[in-house]
Amino acid sequence: MRLLLYSLILAFAFNFTLIAQVNKNKEKVVTNNWALGMMYTESGFGLSATYFTKLARTTDLTYKLSVSGVSDANEVEYYDYYYGNYYVKNKINRVYLTAFSVGLKHNVFFDDIEGSFKPFVKVGVSPALILFNPYEKDFFEAIKYTQTSYGFGGYAGIGIEYYESQSIGLSIGLDYYYIPVLGPDVYSLKDKKISNVGGAQIGFNFMFLK
Numbered sequence: 001m002r003l004l005l006y007s008l009i010l011a012f013a014f015n016f017t018l019i020a021q022v023n024k025n026k027e028k029v030v031t032n033n034w035a036l037g038m039m040y041t042e043s044g045f046g047l048s049a050t051y052f053t054k055l056a057r058t059t060d061l062t063y064k065l066s067v068s069g070v071s072d073a074n075e076v077e078y079y080d081y082y083y084g085n086y087y088v089k090n091k092i093n094r095v096y097l098t099a100f101s102v103g104l105k106h107n108v109f110f111d112d113i114e115g116s117f118k119p120f121v122k123v124g125v126s127p128a129l130i131l132f133n134p135y136e137k138d139f140f141e142a143i144k145y146t147q148t149s150y151g152f153g154g155y156a157g158i159g160i161e162y163y164e165s166q167s168i169g170l171s172i173g174l175d176y177y178y179i180p181v182l183g184p185d186v187y188s189l190k191d192k193k194i195s196n197v198g199g200a201q202i203g204f205n206f207m208f209l210k
Contacts, residue, residue, distance in 0.1 A: 033208050033210045034050060034052065034207075034208050035049070035206060035207040036048070037050065037203050037205035039068060040202045042199040043068065043071040045068065047068075050062055050205065052105070058106060058110045059107075061104060062102070062104070062105050062122065064103075065101075066097075066099050068099075069097070070095040070096065070130070070188065071188055075189060090190045090192075091135045091190075092190050093132040093133060093134060093186075094132065094142065094188075095188050095194065099128040099179065101124050102124050103122055103124015103125065103155065104124060105121075107120045118162075118163070119160050119161075120160070120161060120171075120173075122156070123156045126152070126153055126198075127152045128151045128153075128179050130148065130181065130197055131147070131148055132147055132188075133147065149186050150181075151180055151183070152179065155176060158174055159174065160172055165209075169209055170205065170206060171203075176198070176199070176201075178196060179196060179197050181194060181196070
């Protein structure tokens, strides 16, 4: 529900930017160099780092490395009053996703919009490494039991960049990843195989410009 709310806010801001800021004078394009970000996904939070290479005046080739948790949509967290901790019923594994996304980011209506807010669209492919280890074991103890799988898919997204100055900026975006599991089966809950480790995500990025 919160992800839907954030999506509606992003869509409103996107449309407001297009309607409220119109200018027919071309301006100098600020180029992204790299960015650090935080993601809110359907499974929780994650971190990312992105590098940009300019292909055209308003188009970049992007390389993004992200790390996040993965959970089953049916997971429900309970509180154990006897032991004083939280647990998820029937959960057998902690699952983590490391995705390396390569794609294109294009600033749309760049010359028609005045000011520092610039909308963009993006699309690309995303190979992924999936890690999972036993939920019943403590976090650090479980690391030595970690197993791996892999997936491959793609993504598409929209967003808005804000250029604070010639050297720094911020961006917010809504992406949808579709990454089918192609390697060994992955389970978070008992007897419920995860077939897609992607999903919708809201991303917040701090950009370093040049």
